[in-house]
Amino acid sequence: MPEMMPSSEMWPFGPLMMLVMAAVVILPFWFIFSKAGYSKWLSLLMVVPLVNLILLYFLAFSRWPSLKN
Numbered sequence: 001m002p003e004m005m006p007s008s009e010m011w012p013f014g015p016l017m018m019l020v021m022a023a024v025v026i027l028p029f030w031f032i033f034s035k036a037g038y039s040k041w042l043s044l045l046m047v048v049p050l051v052n053l054i055l056l057y058f059l060a061f062s063r064w065p066s067l068k069n
Contacts, residue, residue, distance in 0.1 A: 022047050037065030 029043035036059065046052045 032059070035066060037067070 025046050026043050029046045030040050033042045034040045038059075042055065045055055
């Protein structure tokens, strides 16, 4: 019978890898949102599925407040 869960040796590294991958996604968007003139905290939404696509399109096609000057 095949195992439904991955091997137990890798279990402690699963949550750590998820945190590392979240940081890899959040960190660049933290700087992009701040340079665009939006709240840096919007970058936390980039790890939420479907919301990240909506935010990416919003960021690409909206007028950035930092460029109004």
